[in-house]
Amino acid sequence: MKIDTEHLHFWMQAIRQSPDPMRTLDGFWSGQLKSKEWLIEKLEPYVHKPSFIEIHGGWLGILSSMIFQSNIPVTQIWSTDIDPACEPIASMMNKQEEMVGRFKAITADMCHLSYLRQQENEWSVGDIIINTSCEHLTQAQYDFWLTQLPKTALVVVQSNNYDLPEHVRTAKTLAEFKEQSKINAMWSGSLTTKMYERWMIIGYKNI
Numbered sequence: 646m647k648i649d650t651e652h653l654h655f656w657m658q659a660i661r662q663s664p665d666p667m668r669t670l671d672g673f674w675s676g677q678l679k680s681k682e683w684l685i686e687k688l689e690p691y692v693h694k695p696s697f698i699e700i701h702g703g704w705l706g707i708l709s710s711m712i713f714q715s716n717i718p719v720t721q722i723w724s725t726d727i728d729p730a731c732e733p734i735a736s737m738m739n740k741q742e743e744m745v746g747r748f749k750a751i752t753a754d755m756c757h758l759s760y761l762r763q764q765e766n767e768w769s770v771g772d773i774i775i776n777t778s779c780e781h782l783t784q785a786q787y788d789f790w791l792t793q794l795p796k797t798a799l800v801v802v803q804s805n806n807y808d809l810p811e812h813v814r815t816a817k818t819l820a821e822f823k824e825q826s827k828i829n830a831m832w833s834g835s836l837t838t839k840m841y842e843r844w845m846i847i848g849y850k851n852i
């Protein structure tokens with residue numbers, strides 16, 4: 646996909662202004678970018694109207710920025726991450742959209758979002774909910790997260806078979822990931838990157 650120069654400028658600003666630019670650059674490895682491009686390509690045929698997208702475990706906001714530059718019709722994107730360091734970086738990555746109210750970076754545990762919504766009397770929930778950080782959630786956390794999502798939301802989940810200390814629940818095969826995910830798949834598949842296999846499922850939850 647093409648990244649335009651105006652967005653690229655804000656990507657560079659986000660890296661430059663982050664407290665640890667080398668660490669921020671971890672989000673820009675080829676495997677990370679390819680996985681997001683792949684998600685956009687496979688999701689696009691299922692999005693038939695301008696949609697409100699929530700990205701849980703949204704990290705640096707790279708996926709949000711790539712979606713804004715894609716053909717997926719979007720009203721707004723909220724990118725939520727538990728790490729407070731992500732919020733200013735994601736905000737800068739998506740500065741143009743943030744300035745016109747189409748993007749919001751939120752610091753929160755994705756498992757507690759419905760509780761936070763209740764507290765803030767905020768009842769809007771995304772038409773599409775994306776979680777590309779499934780390998781960072783235990784099965785119990787994932788199940789709790791999924792239970793809280795509306796049945797009407799189109800769900801996109803990604804995981805991988807890359808064993809790292811922070812990856813608390815990888816999947817060795819796509820079949821194993823499907824078993825973990827409890828989603829009626831409309832589409833599922835794998836992407837081979839240099840370091841690992843990435844799994845993805847698009848569908849509606851079945852619990």
Ligand SMILES: C[S@@+](CC[C@H](N)C(=O)[O-])C[C@H]1O[C@@H](n2cnc3c(N)ncnc32)[C@H](O)[C@@H]1O
Nearest residue numbers: 702704725726727728753754755756777778781
């Ligand atoms: C390394 S990143 C993203 C990895 C993923 N493969 C990707 O490319 O999108 C994983 C992110 O998940 C976030 N995260 C982990 N547990 C979370 C939770 N319970 N709620 C929200 N974000 C979480 C981490 O803070 C981190 O920013």
